[in-house]
Amino acid sequence: MRFIYCPLCGEKLSYRQLGDEVNVPWCDRCNRPFFDMFSSCVIVLVVNGEGKVALLKAADRVRAYRTLVSGYIQPGESAEECARREVQEEIGVVLHELRLIQTVWFPRGEQLMIAFIGYTKDQELRLSCEVEEAAWYEPEEAIHLVHPKGPGNASNLLVETWLKECQQKY
Ligand SMILES: [Zn+2]
CATH class of the missing domain: 2.20.70 (Ubiquitin Ligase Nedd4; Chain: W;)
Structure with a gap:
């Protein structure tokens, strides 16, 4: 802007x-x-102790694809603080580790997306009213449920990054 x-x-x-x-x-x-000016947002792929990832369905609009935890950074907050806060607010889990993967310019929203993988030991998801549904998925399944790969698409990038890391372990 x-x-x-x-x-x-x-x-x-x-x-x-x-x-x-x-x-x-x-x-x-x-x-x-x-x-x-532009907005800065975080997007977080939340991974549990079994390597499964949390995918969400937003309550505010009908979407074909599952999404990740995301939100706008507030003034006075670091991207890391925002990531932990949004994860806790949206799906009710606490992260014990956070890894910055990449930043991605999202042209349609004029937003800089700061993309993290966050690790939790929690299993139970407690959803905010913004979230209609959320569940743990194997990364092999999750990659087909998020938006297809494309410029500015941070959710696909994060799931793909995690999927590759899981496959390299075996
Ligand atoms: Zn003036």
Whole structure:
């Protein structure tokens, strides 16, 4: 998202060069830049002690594909804190380990997805009202239930990463 007016005072922004960056939106009244903005989100593949993964069905819309835990990072929160909080809120399990796998730009939502694998010893899933259904799946099955591989698709990337790691063990 590119600012045209200052989000603080409403003044129309001008453009100026700041260091190496050209055409930075700038408010003359507030005397500060307003860089193009996007949302940062976490997406977490939750893995249990048996190597099974948690797939969800969101309550808010009809979707053909199962999803992973995800959510927007709040101001003041790290991506890791957000990942643990969202997992606890959405499916009620505690993570004892979190691994950053990759960050992925999701063009349709103008979002930077920060993709983790999170490990839990918990088995029981306690769902929030946002989640209609959630269950543990073998990774071999899960890869067919999430959205097919494509640019910006972090859920497929995470399940595929875990599936490959499981297959390498044998
Ligand atoms: Zn301003």
